[in-house]
Amino acid sequence: MVQYESPLDLSFAALSDATRRGIIDQLGRGDASITSLADQFQMTLTGMKKHVQVLERAGLVVTHKVGRVRTCKLGTRGLKAEAEWIEAHRKLFEARFEALDEIISEMKREGSDD
Numbered sequence: 001m002v003q004y005e006s007p008l009d010l011s012f013a014a015l016s017d018a019t020r021r022g023i024i025d026q027l028g029r030g031d032a033s034i035t036s037l038a039d040q041f042q043m044t045l046t047g048m049k050k051h052v053q054v055l056e057r058a059g060l061v062v063t064h065k066v067g068r069v070r071t072c073k074l075g076t077r078g079l080k081a082e083a084e085w086i087e088a089h090r091k092l093f094e095a096r097f098e099a100l101d102e103i104i105s106e107m108k109r110e111g112s113d114d
Contacts (some may be wrong), residue, residue, distance in 0.1 A: 010058035
C-alpha cells in the first residue's frame with residue numbers, strides 16, 4: 001500500500017481513529033498531560049503516546065515537556081484545508097444526488113403515463 005504524506009493525508013489518517021478524535025475534543029477544553037489523557041481514555045501510557053505522536057505528526061497537537069511531564073495542546077494549524085476539501089466533495093455529491101433524483105422522477109413520470 002502506498003503511503004502518502006500530504007497534510008490532508010496525515011490529518012484524515014489521524015482523525016480516522018475514535019480515540020484520537022476524543023483526544024482532540026478533550027484538548028479543545030484545555031491542555032492535558034499524556035498521563036491524564038491515558039487515565040481518561042483508560043489506556044497505557046505507551047498507547048496514548050502513540051496516539052499523540054500521530055496527532056503531532058499531522059500538526060493537530062503540539063507537546064512540550066517540563067521535567068517528567070509531557071503536556072499536549074491543540075496545534076495552531078487548524079482544519080481549514082480539510083474543511084474546504086470536505087465541503088467541495090459534499091457539493092459534488094449533492095449535485096450528483098440531485099441529478100439522480102431528477103432521473104428517478106422522470107422515470108416515474110414515464111411509468112405513470114402507461
